[in-house]
Amino acid sequence: MPDTHTSPDDAQIAVVARLTLKEGREGDGAELESAFADYRAQALTMPGIRAIALLPALDRPGAYVSVTVWQDGASFRNANTQPAFTVFRVFLKEIVDVESDSGAVLEGADALPALLGAGGGGVLRVTVSRAGRPGAEGAAGAAARVVAASKLYEGGALELTRWADGEQAGAAEGSELYRVAV
Secondary structure, eight states, rough: OOOOOOOTTOOOEEEEEEEOOTTOOOOOOHHHHHHHHHHHHHHHSSSSHHHEEEBSSSSTEEEEEEEEEEEHHHHHHHHTTTTHHHHHHHHHHEEEEEEEEEEEEEGGGGGGGHHHHHSSSEEEEEEEESOOOOGGGTTOSSSSEEEEEESSSSTEEEEEEEEEHHHHHOTTTEEEEOOOOO
């Protein structure tokens, strides 16, 4: 957890966006993935980017989660003003419905490379806690875990946990499972 002298602008920022292909666009997953790959290549050149990934849902065709982590609040705000993001945001409005949440990384910043990095595959469990921070006991045996504050639910948190497989990840209440690239 950041110390009490760290302002939110100094903390790493995690952005978790759930993307669902709009009705009539269900077959456009490849188009979304291609556009995201282009945006990702540009985002990786932006100052302050720590991690970026688009992961498909395990059990809901046409559903994805996008996870982006920025070094600090200033980097995040700067990225939102870049032409690459503006173009990508316009494209997203045409093809997907978006629910986005973001907040300062509270735990696990050192786990970011293992959380979203390719290699080994696995499953990312995204859990939204509407009140309070989730306990670490539900993550025993996880390969990596990051907890971020929730901007949507004041006092809530976003828990991102990488597991070896979907069975191990389990179906915690309020959670969704996404496939991590091999």
